[in-house]
Amino acid sequence: MGVMGRVRTTVWAAALGMAVAGVPVTAYADGSAPQPLPAYRAADGAGRVEGRPSTADAPLIEAGRTYEDTIGPGDRFYRLVLEKDGSNAYVSAVVRPPAGAKVSGSDGIEVELITTAGTSCPASTGRANFDYDPVPLAAAGVRWGAEDAECAPGGVYYAKVTRTSAKDSDHSPWPLELRVQREPGRGAGVPTTAPSGRPTEAPSLPGTEAVGRAGGTGFNDARALGAGVWRDEMRPGQTRWYRVPLDWGQQLGIGAELSAAQVTKKFTSASGGLAVTLYNPYRGQVADKNTSYDGMQAGVTLAKTPPVGYANRFSSDRDVQPVSVAGWYYVAVTMGAKVAGFTEDAVPVPLTLRLEVTGTPGKAPAYQGDPAAGGFAVGADDRTAAREGLTAPEAAEAAGTRSLMRVVAGAGFGTGAVLLAVLGGWVLLGRRGRGATSA
Incomplete structure (x- = not known):
């Protein structure tokens, strides 16, 4: 990079730093068109893989690895070789539609774990559907290694990833990111029955002064945050990503607000103009909510999560079941693309994120191995990253x-x-x- 390239980079970084710290920065004041939104950052060191339309010649994917592929509407199969050790294997799939791609509420991604006999592993399937915008979308499937006799034996299994698309939706191939994580088998004394029902609980969100933090483009560069009030900015069609470490026994409350934009057309609003999705450490959806935005003000508050607990996985409550492992929980905040129809697209809109983290970190359940190796623990480095606001590459x-x-x-x-x-x-x-x- 030449001297001028370094100067431009430094000036732009300084401008962004001013913006997220609360100092207004006028973008594209010369009237030029806004720059394209930043693309999803793929995982460093991800391997290339090509899924097959049937189990024949399905490529091998292994725990602890991340892979890149593409997927059109239909099925893709991948092969896993799993041990009979009581461990759980999580396979997540993230699809990344291009900006402007047409999607509908029936479009989405599904991950299912099956045996060589073609039988679906019980309670293995995870699915996620689009709302209004073509944003990165994740779903995760699981092989429960201790609970289900049918899928407890060691040997070959298949992960079936299915992309569904309506007739008039975009049918072009999209980038696909696969990640395989292993949770060790449980030891003695770990609870195996669902906790008693919990009432819906609204969080007590903080009202302190906001601190600037620029969100990432996806799971791999999500900005680490802890409890507090955080300031960012967004443009129509953009999704900002953040990550919060939650230890055993802890709960998370989330609130997101869009304040006033530069409105070009009054008395107009966009359905789904502000959307918030929460994912767990194996990239399964925990909760999502959206609301309309009229260019003046919008806010979304998610119900407080249950305390992180191993027994939550046995619950039939879909709001409880995914909160069953400690680790990084991911928050994706989207500003709907249709907002560009009545606001100045080139001028970012302030985003305020309020996070409440409650509960004293508890002792991890008795595992037969180290859960941190699979991403299911919170360590000192994770807490440091949250305190300093680091992405995973920066950490x-x-x-x-x-x-x-x-x-x-x-x-x-x-x-x-x-x-x-x-x-x-x-x-x-x-x-x-x-x-x-x-x-």
Whole structure:
């Protein structure tokens, strides 16, 4: 990158920093067309895979890996080899329709785990449908390794990913992201019956001063947040992504608000102008809600989640069942594309996100292995990322920096000084290269 390229990157990063901190930034004041919305960031190191329309020659996918594929309407099959160890295998699929693609409420994505005999594993299927906009959409299927005798044996299983599309919807192939996660088998004393019913509980959302945090483009660069009030900005058709660490016994309350836009046409509103979706650590939907937006003000509040508990998975309540593992919970906030019909698209609209996290982190249930390896735990680094507002790539970079600093500290003055100078250069280059998280 040349000197001018670095200057442009630095200026744009500074402008975004001012915007999310609450300092107004006038976008495209020269009347030029707004830039395209940032694309979904794919997972670093994702492998390429090509699903098959039948189980014959279905490619192997493995726990702990993320894969990239494409999918049109219909089925795609992938092969898993699972152990008879009581563990649970979660397969999630994220479809990413292009901007402007036509979708309907009957369009969506489904993930089902099946045996080699073609039998669906009990309670294995996860499904998600679009509301109004072609946004990244995720669903997850699961093989329960201890509860279901039919799918407890070790051996070959298949993940069937189905994309449904109405006759007049977009039928072009879309990018597909697959992720496979393993939750270890349970140990002695872990509850195996559903908790008693819970009343619907409204959160007590905070009203403190907002702190700027720019959301990401998807699961892989979602911005880490904790309890508090957070400020961002959005344009029509955009989805901002955030992640919140929830430990065992903790609950999450969410509120999102869009304030006034630059209205170009009065007395008009967009159904689904503001939408909020909550996903759990294996990318299964927990809750979603939307409301209309008229360019003046809109707000959505999700009911408080139940306390994170292993026994929740045995509940028949769809609001309880997904909140059964600790880890990162993801919040996707969408501003409907139809808002562009009556507002100035080039000028971002302020978004306020209010988060309530309650409950003292409890002890993890007795597992037969380490749940953190599958993404089902909250550690000190996760809490640090939430406190500092880091995306996963930034958190990994920070962890590497901390590790190198420990090497510097133990290297003695001379060698340590050289290493420190190199480290400073790396950090500076990393910051210049990263620039804005999303535009």
